[in-house]
Amino acid sequence: MEPRRAQEALVxxxxxxxxxQLRASRERSPFLVVTAVLLFLVAAVAWMGPTFxxxxxxxxxxxxxxxxxxxxxxxxxxxxDAPSGEKLGAAFSWAAERLRSRYLAAAAATxxxxxxxxxxxxxxxxxxxxxxxxxxxxxxxxxxxxxxxxSRFVCVLLRAIPEYMLAFLLGALLPSAAWACVLALxxxxxxxxxxxxxxxxxxSDQRAAHAWFHSGAPRSTATVGALFPAVLPRFLTYFxxxxxxxxxxxxxxxxxxxxxxxxxxxxARAAGHYDDMLLAFAMGAFIxxxxxxxxxxxxxxxxxxx
Amino acid sequence: MPAPRGPLxxxxxxxVIIALAGLVAARYLGLDLAGVLPRDAGKAMAADLLGAxxxxxxxxxxxxxxxxxxxxxxxxxxxxxxxxxxxxAMSIALPLGLALGILASDRFWTLRTQGTRPPSALQRTLxxxxxxxxxxxxxxxxxLWAVLFLAAxxxxxxxxxxxxxxxxxxxxxxxxxxxxxxTTTQPPRALVGAGARPFTxxxxxxxxxxxxxxxxxxxxxxECAIRSAAVLGxxxxxxxxxxxxxSFENYQLREVWTYLYALIALVVVxxxxxxxxxxRLS
Numbered sequence: 001m002e003p004r005r006a007q008e009a010l011v012x013x014x015x016x017x018x019x020x021q022l023r024a025s026r027e028r029s030p031f032l033v034v035t036a037v038l039l040f041l042v043a044a045v046a047w048m049g050p051t052f053x054x055x056x057x058x059x060x061x062x063x064x065x066x067x068x069x070x071x072x073x074x075x076x077x078x079x080x081d082a083p084s085g086e087k088l089g090a091a092f093s094w095a096a097e098r099l100r101s102r103y104l105a106a107a108a109a110t111x112x113x114x115x116x117x118x119x120x121x122x123x124x125x126x127x128x129x130x131x132x133x134x135x136x137x138x139x140x141x142x143x144x145x146x147x148x149x150x151s152r153f154v155c156v157l158l159r160a161i162p163e164y165m166l167a168f169l170l171g172a173l174l175p176s177a178a179w180a181c182v183l184a185l186x187x188x189x190x191x192x193x194x195x196x197x198x199x200x201x202x203x204s205d206q207r208a209a210h211a212w213f214h215s216g217a218p219r220s221t222a223t224v225g226a227l228f229p230a231v232l233p234r235f236l237t238y239f240x241x242x243x244x245x246x247x248x249x250x251x252x253x254x255x256x257x258x259x260x261x262x263x264x265x266x267x268a269r270a271a272g273h274y275d276d277m278l279l280a281f282a283m284g285a286f287i288x289x290x291x292x293x294x295x296x297x298x299x300x301x302x303x304x305x306x
Numbered sequence: 307m308p309a310p311r312g313p314l315x316x317x318x319x320x321x322v323i324i325a326l327a328g329l330v331a332a333r334y335l336g337l338d339l340a341g342v343l344p345r346d347a348g349k350a351m352a353a354d355l356l357g358a359x360x361x362x363x364x365x366x367x368x369x370x371x372x373x374x375x376x377x378x379x380x381x382x383x384x385x386x387x388x389x390x391x392x393x394x395a396m397s398i399a400l401p402l403g404l405a406l407g408i409l410a411s412d413r414f415w416t417l418r419t420q421g422t423r424p425p426s427a428l429q430r431t432l433x434x435x436x437x438x439x440x441x442x443x444x445x446x447x448x449x450l451w452a453v454l455f456l457a458a459x460x461x462x463x464x465x466x467x468x469x470x471x472x473x474x475x476x477x478x479x480x481x482x483x484x485x486x487x488x489t490t491t492q493p494p495r496a497l498v499g500a501g502a503r504p505f506t507x508x509x510x511x512x513x514x515x516x517x518x519x520x521x522x523x524x525x526x527x528x529e530c531a532i533r534s535a536a537v538l539g540x541x542x543x544x545x546x547x548x549x550x551x552x553s554f555e556n557y558q559l560r561e562v563w564t565y566l567y568a569l570i571a572l573v574v575v576x577x578x579x580x581x582x583x584x585x586r587l588s
Contacts (some may be wrong), residue, residue: 029586035579039393039528046394047465051387057464067517069458075575112331119328132331153574160573161566162533164449164540165550167563172554174353176341183342232317252449265453281454283443292441305316 024103028284073274095279102264103283109260111287113178114246117185121246122239124186128155130223132198137209137222151194158191167253175256185249189242194236197231204231236302240295247291251284261287322365324587358559362567367558379570380549388545388572391463391535394471402471403478404520409436410483413512417494417504428490440483443476448534452541471532474527482520518587525580529573536569 011019046052068157082090130136131151135144167184174180175287201223208230212222254262261284268276344352345518365377375383408414415425415433425433446454451469459465493511502511539547546569553561 032586033584035583038397042389042393046390047397049390051390052394052464052467053462055466056319057459057462062462063457065459073457112334115327115331116335116337156574156577157570159569160533160535162547164537165547165566167322168540169355169550169554172340173344173348173355175345175348176337178335178337179341182310182335182337236317236320248444248447252447255449265450269453269457269464277453281446281450284447284450285442288445288447289441292444301316302320305320 046257047086069274073272074278076275079275098276098279101220103261103280106254106259106261106264106280107283107287109178109258110254110262110284111247111291113181113258113260114185114243114250114291117182117250118189118239118243118246120182120186121189121193122235122241124190125195125197126228126235128190128194129197129201130220132194133201134198135202137206137213137219150200152198155191155195158194159188161188163188163249164252164256167256171256171258177256181250181253181256181258181260185246185251189246193238193242197235200231200234200238201227204234206230209221233305237299240299240302244288244292244295248282253287321434355559355562359563361560363441363558363560363561364564367561368556377564381546381564384539384544384546384549384565385568385572387530387543388539388569390468390536391470391538391543391545392528392531394467394523395474395531395535398468398471399474399478399527399531400524402475403482406436406440406475406479407486408508409433409484410440410479411486413486413489413491413494414508417498417507417512437480440476440479444480446473448473449537452538456541461542463543466541470531470538474531474534478524478527481523482516483522485516485519486512522580522584523588525575525583529576529580532573532576565572 045052047095047286076091076094078094079087079091128151131147132155134140134148163184166187167181170180171177174183204227206227209226210224211218212226217225250260252262253262254264255266261280264280265277265284268274268280365376366374410433412433415429419425424430448470451472452466452568455462455465455469489512493515494507497507497511535545536547537545539545539549540551542548546565550562550565550569553559553565
């Protein structure tokens with residue numbers, strides 16, 4: 001009660017009416033209110049409707065499944081059979097053997113897919129950027145705005161289909177499963193980067209490019225020669241962010257049949273070897289965290305250099 | 307006089323390292339240019355698939371058992387299910403991500419002292435524990451969480467929703483804590499100076515400043531949640547991915563395209579909506 005009384009003493013009636021006036025005249029958007037109400041309703045329908053059976057989720061059958069999973073399925077047989085004093089050692093040698101024979105190579109393939117895909121996506125995005133930018137080197141005419149609108153829409157289309165679905169479709173068509181994964185990631189992320197890179201060009205310092213243009217260089221030359229070097233740090237920063245998501249995404253694309261971590265996860269699950277599956281999960285989490293860390297260092301280095 | 311420049315060496319070095327990593331990775335995967343184009347059987351299928359893109363199915367391609375809902379209704383129902391999974395996941399991820407994001411931010415832990423003395427060892431430990439939790443939640447892809455729950459619990463749609471919510475909450479928390487730390491320090495300082503409690507300073511002086519960016523980002527994540535929900539169909543949940551996979555396996559390529567176009571339309575609508583929200587928030 002104490003702070004409340006203090007607060008009342010702090011505000012005079014006149015101030016209170018000013019505050020009330022400010023509150024009444026604040027900007028309100030019906031669109032935002034409708035959006036919030038709609039989203040809330042959809043979420044409420046989702047939880048209260050028949051879609052999600054929470055009773056089943058909390059049922060004893062699920063709990064039994066969980067207990068069996070944790071105590072039986074998730075424990076490697078060699079560890080279960082080892083005498084109680086040697087369980088830890090058995091677990092280590094089992095994990096080391098699996099890493100050597102499978103998961104290190106699989107993790108390398110997973111990373112390699114992500115790296116190639118992120119590079120292709122960045123090149124693709126950089127090629128799209130001069131088109132998606134609303135204004136570039138002084139040019140903001142009507143045709144320019146139409147081109148920008150259209151190419152932004154193309155970017156939305158490129159990112160609309162999830163990577164996993166793209167990889168599924170491309171995997172059926174292409175002779176190389178690795179290419180299917182790489183292209184799926186490159187198309188999706190290229191769409192995202194095309195948009196982001198375009199916005200970066202719009203908001204960048206265009207004075208150097210203007211100088212080139214006014215001393216006779218074609219607009220395209222001024223863009224590539226003077227604008228791209230100026231925005232390189234920003235482009236690199238976004239590249240590293242997308243590289244992080246590519247690594248994350250790449251861990252699951254192998255589920256479609258390409259020999260990387262996802263492939264071993266599917267194999268282990270099909271065979272009911274949940275111990276193997278969990279080890280592959282751990283390997284996946286490890287490379288995702290490593291990639292995040294590496295990307296953080298790289299982004300900081302780029303930022304400090306510019 | 308030329309403008310002072312940072313050492314270009316660092317940037318050039320970064321580009322060279324990226325290019326080298328790309329070459330090594332491509333070599334390791336055995337990528338060659340011939341692999342980009344379909345061969346043999348893939349060629350015929352690619353032609354079929356591209357042809358089907360121009361003629362998406364407007365009705366079932368083959369005879370369906372009586373009692374099957376009309377094709378249009380089936381698509382709408384699949385889209386609705388996809389939306390429900392995404393909205394349910396976001397309804398967990400948003401509050402959880404916000405709470406974790408506040409606990410992970412530097413701003414929250416310095417509210418009381420306003421930076422006059424560093425947070426205590428206990429506070430620091432708590433913050434690091436939350437940050438570690440966030441990193442772990444994010445480290446597994448939502449599909450891996452889904453597979454984990456499938457293995458541990460069996461097929462259950464609530465578990466599928468939670469499997470999307472966990473990494474999404476982690477990502478919202480990570481980005482949210484950065485946005486909270488980027489807000490200006492004056493309002494909370496003034497509030498605390500006038501005797502406000504730290505939580506009041508947080509809710510009145512910090513969160514409103516971060517809210518527009520946070521909500522814009524949350525809306526973008528909702529779009530991502532729709533895509534993730536769609537892919538869950540590949541694992542047997544009744545979202546649109548299930549029908550894409552089924553139609554593809556039955557080689558009903560025109561139906562595949564209809565489902566893909568429906569998903570694309572949903573994402574385009576949500577993206578346009580999200581643009582409207584962002585414009586009004588900024």
